[in-house]
Amino acid sequence: MDSNTVLLGVVVATALAFDFTNGFHDTANAMATSIATGALRPKIAVALAAILNFLGAFLSLAVAATIATGIVEAGAITLTVVFAGLVGGLAWNLLTWYFGIPSSSSHALIGGVVGATLIAAGTSAVKGAGIVSKVLIPAVLAPLAAILVATIGTFLVYVITRKVPDGIRTRGFRIGQIGSASLVSLAHGTNDAQKTMGIITLALIANGTLGKDAGPPLWVIVCSASAIALGTYIGGWRIIRTLGKGLTEIETPQGFAAEGSSAAVIFASSHFGFPLSTTHVCAGSVIGSGLGKRLAEVRWHVAGQMATAWLLTLPAAAIVGAVAWKGADLIGGAGGVTVIFLLALLGGVGLYLASRRSTVNAANVNAEWTGRTPAPVKETVR
Secondary structure (H helix, E strand, C coil): CCHHHHHHHHHHHHHHHHHHHHHHHHHHHHHHHHHHHCCCCHHHHHHHHHHHHHHHCCCCCHHHHHHHHCCECHHHCCHHHHHHHHHHHHHHHHHHHHCCCCCCHHHHHHHHHHHHHHHHHCHHHECHHHHHHHHHHHHHHHHHHHHHHHHHHHHHHHHHCCCCCHHHHHHHHHHHHHHHHHHHHHHHHHHCHHHHHHHHHHHHHHCCCCCCCCCCCHHHHHHHHHHHHHHHHHCCHHHHHHHHHHCCCCCHHHHHHHHHHHHHHHHHHHHHCCCCCHHHHHHHHHHHHHHCCCCCCCCHHHHHHHHHHHHHHHHHHHHHHHHHHHHHHHHCHHHHHHHHHHHHHHHHHHHHHHHHHHCCCCCCCCCCCCCCCCCCCCCCCC
16 A cells, blocks of 8 residues: 555545534534524434434535635645645634534634645635635625524514414424424535535545546545534534523524524525535524524623634634644655644544533533533433
8 A cells, every 4th residue: 555545545534533523513503502492302403413414415515616626726735735724624623612612614624724735835826716705705794694684583583473372482483493403404414514525525636536626426425424424413512502502591482593594594605605604604693593582681702702713713723734734744745644643633632531521411501501511410311
């Protein structure tokens, strides 16, 4: 087995590891509000999200095409650059998961790839116009659109159902939330699973396995869909808690409006091939659901912390991607990539072990909000 084959194997494994973290990082996007309102039991919610994420990955390939050809020049990309970009995205995903901050896996991946490309091939290899039009502009507009749609939707939901007894309204919207949360999960699969398909395709093109304008092979689609589904099933409880309990106290009508708004914006972005952050959209919808209900409280300090993380995502992941490329390049070849891979693995294991000191799980994810990590409770919720 030659070194290029080993290198390609490490890159694909790293890409699927990123896809896995994308799954547990973003489970909150679809299911946090349904879990917070009691519409779905926590374990059932994550299982349903996993199945629909898997199915959604097969519905559209527009985002995969954007990642593979719309951000950087394929001719300037090597396997080491792709690998370093993935390390940048992975590092940011794991760090923000540890602190329970909903942030963009999409932007983390794009930032990592851009940072590695810049140091490896210079500014000419980065498609600045593509990043602005397909990443930065949607990053600003998508959460604003979600806030607006969710605010109006929540207001209308309460106006239309104002004469319905509270008990009937709650039961009705809990049933509705099962459908709306499922729609968000399906939409998430059409957008987020595509990123890993695109990055593996980019690696295959860089290796000469595929032609310059080739699309993702079937095995890449299946593996990417499976990895994000498995990650989704793991749960990502720390981020589910922040999104479901930290921004505002959510009632079932608000949850229904937030999920419906998120699904509409995500499906639209997937149709046009925009790799936007589903986290930005869903967080915007939750804020809108708070604004649309009279006397509801939005915890703006939590929203501010999230916004700060969003601003840091691209540059932070780019720096890690650049450092990872430089380290691998200094050592050289498959050996350099292997060393960086092992260091990244060590860092990930360290964060996981640190997280066990303040566990968030299905049993305490809905505890009264006093912070991102409530008192531990033995997990008995199914």
